Amino acid sequence: MKIAIDAMGGDNAPESVIKGVNLAKQEFPDLEFQLFGDVAAIKNYLDDEKNVEIIATSEVIDFHDDPVTAIKSKKDSSLVQALTAVKKGEADAILSAGSTGALLTGGLLLVKRMKQVSRPALMSTLPTSDGKGFDMLDLGANTENTAQHLVDFAILGSYYAQNVRGIEKPRVALLSNGAEESKGSPMVKEAHELLSGRTDIDFIGNIESRDILAGAADVVVADGFTGNAVLKAIEGTMSTMFKMISSTIKSGSLTTKIGGALVKPALYSLKDIASSGGGAAFVGLKAPVVKAHGNSTEIEIATALRQIHKMLETDVTGKLVTHFEEMS
Amino acid sequence: MKIAIDAMGGDNAPESVIKGVNLAKQEFPDLEFQLFGDVAAIKNYLDDEKNVEIIATSEVIDFHDDPVTAIKSKKDSSLVQALTAVKKGEADAILSAGSTGALLTGGLLLVKRMKQVSRPALMSTLPTSDGKGFDMLDLGANTENTAQHLVDFAILGSYYAQNVRGIEKPRVALLSNGAEESKGSPMVKEAHELLSGRTDIDFIGNIESRDILAGAADVVVADGFTGNAVLKAIEGTMSTMFKMISSTIKSGSLTTKIGGALVKPALYSLKDIASSGGGAAFVGLKAPVVKAHGNSTEIEIATALRQIHKMLETDVTGKLVTHFEEMS
Numbered sequence: 001m002k003i004a005i006d007a008m009g010g011d012n013a014p015e016s017v018i019k020g021v022n023l024a025k026q027e028f029p030d031l032e033f034q035l036f037g038d039v040a041a042i043k044n045y046l047d048d049e050k051n052v053e054i055i056a057t058s059e060v061i062d063f064h065d066d067p068v069t070a071i072k073s074k075k076d077s078s079l080v081q082a083l084t085a086v087k088k089g090e091a092d093a094i095l096s097a098g099s100t101g102a103l104l105t106g107g108l109l110l111v112k113r114m115k116q117v118s119r120p121a122l123m124s125t126l127p128t129s130d131g132k133g134f135d136m137l138d139l140g141a142n143t144e145n146t147a148q149h150l151v152d153f154a155i156l157g158s159y160y161a162q163n164v165r166g167i168e169k170p171r172v173a174l175l176s177n178g179a180e181e182s183k184g185s186p187m188v189k190e191a192h193e194l195l196s197g198r199t200d201i202d203f204i205g206n207i208e209s210r211d212i213l214a215g216a217a218d219v220v221v222a223d224g225f226t227g228n229a230v231l232k233a234i235e236g237t238m239s240t241m242f243k244m245i246s247s248t249i250k251s252g253s254l255t256t257k258i259g260g261a262l263v264k265p266a267l268y269s270l271k272d273i274a275s276s277g278g279g280a281a282f283v284g285l286k287a288p289v290v291k292a293h294g295n296s297t298e299i300e301i302a303t304a305l306r307q308i309h310k311m312l313e314t315d316v317t318g319k320l321v322t323h324f325e326e327m328s
Numbered sequence: 329m330k331i332a333i334d335a336m337g338g339d340n341a342p343e344s345v346i347k348g349v350n351l352a353k354q355e356f357p358d359l360e361f362q363l364f365g366d367v368a369a370i371k372n373y374l375d376d377e378k379n380v381e382i383i384a385t386s387e388v389i390d391f392h393d394d395p396v397t398a399i400k401s402k403k404d405s406s407l408v409q410a411l412t413a414v415k416k417g418e419a420d421a422i423l424s425a426g427s428t429g430a431l432l433t434g435g436l437l438l439v440k441r442m443k444q445v446s447r448p449a450l451m452s453t454l455p456t457s458d459g460k461g462f463d464m465l466d467l468g469a470n471t472e473n474t475a476q477h478l479v480d481f482a483i484l485g486s487y488y489a490q491n492v493r494g495i496e497k498p499r500v501a502l503l504s505n506g507a508e509e510s511k512g513s514p515m516v517k518e519a520h521e522l523l524s525g526r527t528d529i530d531f532i533g534n535i536e537s538r539d540i541l542a543g544a545a546d547v548v549v550a551d552g553f554t555g556n557a558v559l560k561a562i563e564g565t566m567s568t569m570f571k572m573i574s575s576t577i578k579s580g581s582l583t584t585k586i587g588g589a590l591v592k593p594a595l596y597s598l599k600d601i602a603s604s605g606g607g608a609a610f611v612g613l614k615a616p617v618v619k620a621h622g623n624s625t626e627i628e629i630a631t632a633l634r635q636i637h638k639m640l641e642t643d644v645t646g647k648l649v650t651h652f653e654e655m656s
Binding site: 128129140143144175177183184185186188208209210211212213214222224225226228229230232233234235236237238239240241243244247249252255256258259260261262263264265 | 456457468471472503505511512513514516536537538539540541542550552553554556557558560561562563564565566567568569571572575577580583584586587588589590591592593
């Protein structure tokens, strides 16, 4: 199992990326790595070169670059070179903490989609109050979808939850504005009907975004525009609540301040739960393509590499290709 | 100014509803009320009958009733009778804490939409970390919208923020999957272009749902499906975080428990902020139609009545009718 690493992508690159690789090397002696980027900078943080190949690249794609232009013009960037290694079959998967847009564009152009999946999707494992988490897709790879796309998302998500997260029979739900099957946009109603007829997934019906964090489903399917809006609403609410709690404590009575100081470690443990799900997987492509947060720590990089290890070990991508081929 | 009250709608009806009316009667001697419901039960909670007319009704529409069927068949329900009073011009506005679906259906059928607004919208004032709040619409009156609907929503929201919330020049933003104008679904991109050309509102461009609670805009416009999903994601995240904080504190060390007990009142004050925005207004109708939460306390009913008082006092509905007439 060989993973191509965009060593230069992300706010703390290459330091956190390489330190995360060091951690993953200890945990998984069966993993090999191709590190793309500035050789001297990479060597500066790398513990040892066992199972590692370093490939020099001269360019970096950053968050300000237009994704399509960057992928087409920065041919010697760490991202394009890493994607190309996967395309050529020299690596089995890729991890980047750089620009999401560039990874989505490059993934589609170079790694390419599974033949039967017309619209790959971005998927993350989000936290639930019971600690088990759920997978949600599409989180924004698409801005407009059809009912058939949502069916593909349901299959992709179900296979991922089963193989990577070890859930025997993942409960797949469709995001709507009410739990009843009569609820939803015309597209969601059509998707509901299509999903109800399937025997290859455990479709449990509609779900409201109010209930997703409570663990009511293992996989939540939405069109990319809505999924993106819901994900960012969750992130924004968490961040705003942490800030408000902080400022309420600061401006409160002495009692509140003391209480706040005592309870702070517990609040921070909640933040950890929220970031423990690994990176966002761009599913529906011919190989695992995973995006870690731009400001990932070395621990988060290692978590994303554990996720990729599991994707490769279970061959979830190969199983999906077979499944879609049998469907068509 | 006369407000029709669906006294029987809501989990704590008629008690909270009537006690809320008692509070509003003290605050606004200029308000008159028509209370629709069970006369004995209403009188049981009503402080005095000054400025109050009680109208006996024999039926109640509840959350399990199909909205359309209920509005058409339960003619002597407190809701249908209250809506009919507004339709006939006997009352100027209506408040209900009952079924949202029934109020939306009944509002459209009886109060009716402004001639130029093809799709009325559900709007709430949501909390921001700076305490100022923002108005968001549509929160789910519609499951599918066009770009022109979004333009109407922007005008409705802007007038509301200016008149009812006293914001001189409300900043109106369009919910999208990125701040850049190139981002969005085809419909959102079209709405962006239409909104950019307008001089009657202060359109500040796209906003991501991550930033809405931070107060980046005074009015946020979305299609009803996405707006509903975002609202419920915010509610679900807040509720999940409160539960997780609670359980982290309970299962924590003695220090954490003591801290939790000291900080709890501060956490609860946050909950209050979240519910201080009044009811959800069904805007685009010919008169103010406001929905209070099903489990509203008397304070929340009084807050919703303060909101309706402001809507009537500023004649925001009349101003909107004039504005739309001049546009067409």
